[in-house]
Amino acid sequence: MKNTPHFAQLFLRLALGIGFILPVMDRFGWLGAPGSPTVGWGSWSIFVDYTNSLMPYLSRALANVMGIIATAGELIFGILLIIGYKIKLAAIGSFLLTLAFALSMFIFANYRAPFNYSVFVVSASSLVLATLPGYKWSVDGIK
Structure with missing residues (x-):
C-alpha cells in the first residue's frame, strides 16, 4: 500500500494527459471524419463553430484564435503531464x-453541459494534482 499515492498521481497524470491529447487529435480529424460514431468534431472548422458558441461575444476569427490557444495549451499540458515534466x-x-x-x-451552453462532460471534475482533478507534494515515476521525480 505504500506505493498507492504514487500510483494514484501517475494514473491521474496519464488520464488527464490523454484526456487533453485525444480531443486535439479529434479537432484535426485524426480520429475519424465528422459524424463518425466516436468523433466529437472531426475537423477544425466544426471545432471553431463550437468554440464560437461558447464565446458568442467574439467574432469567428477571434474564436479561431481562442481555439488555437486552447488547443496549444491542451497539447502542451497533455504532453507535460504524460512525461511528468513541470x-x-x-x-x-x-x-x-x-x-x-x-x-x-455553464453560461453559454446550458448549466448541465459541464457536468455531463465532467469538465468541472477534470478541472478539480488538475487542481488536486497541482497540490501534491511530489511526483514519483516522472521526470520531475528524478533526483
Missing part, C-alpha cells in the same frame, strides 16, 4: 484552462 505548472495551467471552459459551457 507537472505542477502543467496542472495549474490545465486547471485554469478547464475552469474557463467549464464556466463558458
Whole structure:
C-alpha cells in the first residue's frame, strides 16, 4: 500500500494527459471524419463553430484564435503531464484552462453541459494534482 499515492498521481497524470491529447487529435480529424460514431468534431472548422458558441461575444476569427490557444495549451499540458515534466505548472495551467471552459459551457451552453462532460471534475482533478507534494515515476521525480 505504500506505493498507492504514487500510483494514484501517475494514473491521474496519464488520464488527464490523454484526456487533453485525444480531443486535439479529434479537432484535426485524426480520429475519424465528422459524424463518425466516436468523433466529437472531426475537423477544425466544426471545432471553431463550437468554440464560437461558447464565446458568442467574439467574432469567428477571434474564436479561431481562442481555439488555437486552447488547443496549444491542451497539447502542451497533455504532453507535460504524460512525461511528468513541470507537472505542477502543467496542472495549474490545465486547471485554469478547464475552469474557463467549464464556466463558458455553464453560461453559454446550458448549466448541465459541464457536468455531463465532467469538465468541472477534470478541472478539480488538475487542481488536486497541482497540490501534491511530489511526483514519483516522472521526470520531475528524478533526483
